[in-house]
Amino acid sequence: MNALDWIVLLGTMLGIAAYGTWRTRHTDNLNTYLKGNRNTGWVTIGISVAATQASAITFLSIPGQGFESGIGFVQNYFGLPLALIIVCAVFLPIYRRLGVYTAYEYLGQRFDQKTRLLGAVFFLLQRGVQSGITIYAPAIILSTVLGWRLDLTIIFIGTIVVVYTVTGGSAAVNLTQKWQMGVIFGGMVTAFIVLLTKLPAGSLHVAGALGKLEAVDFSFSPDRRYTFWSGLFGGLFLSLSYFGTDQSQVQRYIGGAALREGRLGLMFNALLKIPMQLFILLLGALVFVFYQFQPDPPVFFNRVEWQRHIDGPDSAKFRAIDAKHAALHGERQGKLKTWMGLREGTDPGAEAAARSALIAAQNEVDAVRKEAKAALTAANPRINTKDSDYVFIGFITTQLPHGVIGLLIAVMFAAALGSKAGELNALGTTTTIDLWRHFRPLAEHDEARNVRNAKGWTAFWGVFAILFAVFVSFEENLIEATNIIASLFYGVVLGIFLVAFFCKHVRGTAVFWSALAAEALIITLFFLRNVFPALKFSYLWYNVIGCAACVLFSLLLQSLLRSGPRAAAEARA
Known part of the structure; x- marks a missing residue:
C-alpha cells in the first residue's frame, strides 16, 4: 500500500x-x-x-x-x-x-x-x-x-x-x-x-x-x-x-x-x-x-505464513513443495492452452480428452496444495491451514x-x-x-x-x-464458521417462535423444557458427527431438525402436562 x-x-x-x-x-x-x-x-x-x-x-x-x-x-x-x-x-x-x-x-x-x-x-x-x-x-x-x-x-x-x-x-x-x-x-x-x-x-x-x-x-x-x-x-x-x-x-x-x-x-x-x-x-x-494464467501463483494463499516457513528451519521441505507446485502449474497451463485451442474445434473427442487431461492436471495441483497444508500442520499443529480467506485479499x-x-x-x-x-x-x-x-x-x-x-x-x-x-x-472458512455457529441455535429458537404463533394451547413450561431438549439434541448431533458417519450431514439441516424437534417436543410435553395432575397449574402459567 x-x-x-x-x-x-x-x-x-x-x-x-x-x-x-x-x-x-x-x-x-x-x-x-x-x-x-x-x-x-x-x-x-x-x-x-x-x-x-x-x-x-x-x-x-x-x-x-x-x-x-x-x-x-x-x-x-x-x-x-x-x-x-x-x-x-x-x-x-x-x-x-x-x-x-x-x-x-x-x-x-x-x-x-x-x-x-x-x-x-x-x-x-x-x-x-x-x-x-x-x-x-x-x-x-x-x-x-x-x-x-x-x-x-x-x-x-x-x-x-x-x-x-x-x-x-x-x-x-x-x-x-x-x-x-x-x-x-x-x-x-x-x-x-x-x-x-x-x-x-x-x-x-x-x-x-x-x-x-x-x-x-x-x-x-x-x-x-x-x-x-x-x-x-x-x-x-x-x-x-x-x-x-x-x-x-x-x-x-x-x-x-x-x-x-x-x-x-x-x-x-x-x-x-x-x-x-x-x-x-x-x-x-x-x-x-x-x-490459471499467472506464471507463479502461490501454493498457499496466506503468503506471510508460507514465507515464514520458507525462511525457517524446514526451509528445504517447503522450497521443494514450492518447486513441485510450480512444475505442476506449468504442466496445467500447457494442458489449459491445448484444451482452449480445441474447444471451438470440430473434433469433440479430442476436446473431451483435452478437458479430462486438464481436470487431471488440476487435481494434481490441488494435491500439492493439500501436501503444503499437511507440511504446515506438521511444523506447527496450531496453524490455520484454511487459506481460502486469504485468496481475495x-x-x-x-x-x-x-x-x-x-x-x-x-x-x-x-x-x-x-x-x-x-x-x-x-x-x-x-x-x-x-x-x-x-x-x-x-x-x-x-x-x-x-x-x-x-x-x-x-x-x-x-x-x-x-x-x-x-x-x-x-478452522473453517469464516463464512462457514459463522453459519455453523448460527445453525446450532437458530432452529431451536425458531421452533419456540413457531409454537408461540401457531400452537396456542402450548404453555411456557412445555416449550421451555422442549427447547432445552431440542438444543441438547442438536449439540449432541454436532459433536458426534465425526464419531458416527451416519450423523455427518450438512449443518443447514440442523436448522430443520432443531425447529422440528422443539415443536414436536412441545406438543408432546404439553399433552403430558395437560393430562397429569399439574394440568390446572400449567393452564394458569
Missing part, C-alpha cells in the same frame, strides 16, 4: 465513523437509542438489514469460497426470499403491534419470563460468538497487508466500532450503514471490472470446465454441504430464524415509520441477496481462472492498482463496521431489555440513566467480541 491507498482507506473508514458519532452525539432517549429514528424509511431499513448481514466475512470469505469450491454456495440462500415473505406476513406485524424493543419480549408476553430469558440467552450466546468472528475477519486483512500483530489489529478495529455504536446507538448504526453500503458496492464493482480487464477471452468456459460454475446440485445426499434441497429447506429455516428472531435483524426493521416501511425494506433484501451473493461468488471463481494487494487497493480494503472495513455495529447494538439492547430489566427495572422517569445502562451493555459486548477474537482461532 502507498500513500494514496492509505488516504482512501483511512478517509473512508474514519470519516464514516466520525460522521455517525457526530450526528448522533446527543441521543439521550432510550426508544431512539434502541430502535432508531421513528421516521426511518424503507430504503434505509433495507440497506441497514443488508449491511448488518453483509459483514467483512461476506466480502473476504465468499470470494475464497468461490475460488475453492465454485459458486454452489449460492444454494445456501435459496430459502431466503420465502423466509422474508413469511417474516413480513407473520413476525413483523406482531412485533409492531406489541411495540416491543426485542423479539424476546414477545416470548415473555406469550409464554412466561423463563422462556423469554431462554430465547434471549440463546441469542446472546450465538451472536456474541459471531460478533468476535466479524472483528476477526477484517483483522486478518490489515495484519496480513501491514504485517501488524493480529491481536493488536483486532483491538484497533474493535475499538473504532465500539466508540460510535456506544455513542449513537441504533440511530448511528442506521445512519452509517447507508454510506458503508455505498462504499461496498462501489468497491466490489470496481474490483470486478478490473478483474475482467485482466482475464483472457473464454474465461467463463475455463471456470466451467474446472467445475467452478456448478450452481445447483439436486443430490439428496445428506452429507453434501450445499445442495438445492439443503439450501431450500435448511436455508429457509436458517433465514427465517435469522430475520424473524435474531435481534440484530429484528432491531433493524421494527423501528421504521410504519409497517409498510419494514415490509418494503425486507422485500428489498429478498430481491437483492441471491444476485449479490452470486456476483461475489462469481468474482471468486474468476479469480481462480485468473491464477491476496489478489487485491498484488494485482490491483494503487487507490483501488485502498478502496477494496475500505470495502472490507465498511462491511465490518456496519455488521459489527448492528450486532453490538442488538446485543446491548437484548441484555438491557430482557436480562437487566428483568432483575433491575428501568427507571421510568430517568431516560439518561436508562440510556447509560444500554450504552454500558453495548460496550461490554464490544469488549467480549474483541477478547473472543483475540483468543480463538477458526
Whole structure:
C-alpha cells in the first residue's frame, strides 16, 4: 500500500465513523437509542438489514469460497426470499403491534419470563460468538497487508466500532450503514471490472470446465454441504430464524415509520441477496481462472505464513513443495492452452480428452496444495491451514492498482463496521431489555440513566467480541464458521417462535423444557458427527431438525402436562 491507498482507506473508514458519532452525539432517549429514528424509511431499513448481514466475512470469505469450491454456495440462500415473505406476513406485524424493543419480549408476553430469558440467552450466546468472528475477519486483512500483530489489529478495529455504536446507538448504526453500503458496492464493482480487464477471452468456459460454475446440485445426499434441497429447506429455516428472531435483524426493521416501511425494506433484501451473493461468488471463481494464467501463483494463499516457513528451519521441505507446485502449474497451463485451442474445434473427442487431461492436471495441483497444508500442520499443529480467506485479499494487494487497493480494503472495513455495529447494538439492547430489566427495572422517569445502562451493555459486548477474537482461532472458512455457529441455535429458537404463533394451547413450561431438549439434541448431533458417519450431514439441516424437534417436543410435553395432575397449574402459567 502507498500513500494514496492509505488516504482512501483511512478517509473512508474514519470519516464514516466520525460522521455517525457526530450526528448522533446527543441521543439521550432510550426508544431512539434502541430502535432508531421513528421516521426511518424503507430504503434505509433495507440497506441497514443488508449491511448488518453483509459483514467483512461476506466480502473476504465468499470470494475464497468461490475460488475453492465454485459458486454452489449460492444454494445456501435459496430459502431466503420465502423466509422474508413469511417474516413480513407473520413476525413483523406482531412485533409492531406489541411495540416491543426485542423479539424476546414477545416470548415473555406469550409464554412466561423463563422462556423469554431462554430465547434471549440463546441469542446472546450465538451472536456474541459471531460478533468476535466479524472483528476477526477484517483483522486478518490489515495484519496480513501491514504485517501488524493480529491481536493488536483486532483491538484497533474493535475499538473504532465500539466508540460510535456506544455513542449513537441504533440511530448511528442506521445512519452509517447507508454510506458503508455505498462504499461496498462501489468497491466490489470496481474490483470486478478490473478483474475482467485482466482475464483472457473464454474465461467463463475455463471456470466451467474446472467445475467452478456448478450452481445447483439436486443430490439428496445428506452429507453434501450445499445442495438445492439443503439450501431450500435448511436455508429457509436458517433465514427465517435469522430475520424473524435474531435481534440484530429484528432491531433493524421494527423501528421504521410504519409497517409498510419494514415490509418494503425486507422485500428489498429478498430481491437483492441471491444476485449479490452470486456476483461475489462469481468474482471468486474468476479469480481462480485468473491464477490459471499467472506464471507463479502461490501454493498457499496466506503468503506471510508460507514465507515464514520458507525462511525457517524446514526451509528445504517447503522450497521443494514450492518447486513441485510450480512444475505442476506449468504442466496445467500447457494442458489449459491445448484444451482452449480445441474447444471451438470440430473434433469433440479430442476436446473431451483435452478437458479430462486438464481436470487431471488440476487435481494434481490441488494435491500439492493439500501436501503444503499437511507440511504446515506438521511444523506447527496450531496453524490455520484454511487459506481460502486469504485468496481475495491476496489478489487485491498484488494485482490491483494503487487507490483501488485502498478502496477494496475500505470495502472490507465498511462491511465490518456496519455488521459489527448492528450486532453490538442488538446485543446491548437484548441484555438491557430482557436480562437487566428483568432483575433491575428501568427507571421510568430517568431516560439518561436508562440510556447509560444500554450504552454500558453495548460496550461490554464490544469488549467480549474483541477478547473472543483475540483468543480463538477458526478452522473453517469464516463464512462457514459463522453459519455453523448460527445453525446450532437458530432452529431451536425458531421452533419456540413457531409454537408461540401457531400452537396456542402450548404453555411456557412445555416449550421451555422442549427447547432445552431440542438444543441438547442438536449439540449432541454436532459433536458426534465425526464419531458416527451416519450423523455427518450438512449443518443447514440442523436448522430443520432443531425447529422440528422443539415443536414436536412441545406438543408432546404439553399433552403430558395437560393430562397429569399439574394440568390446572400449567393452564394458569
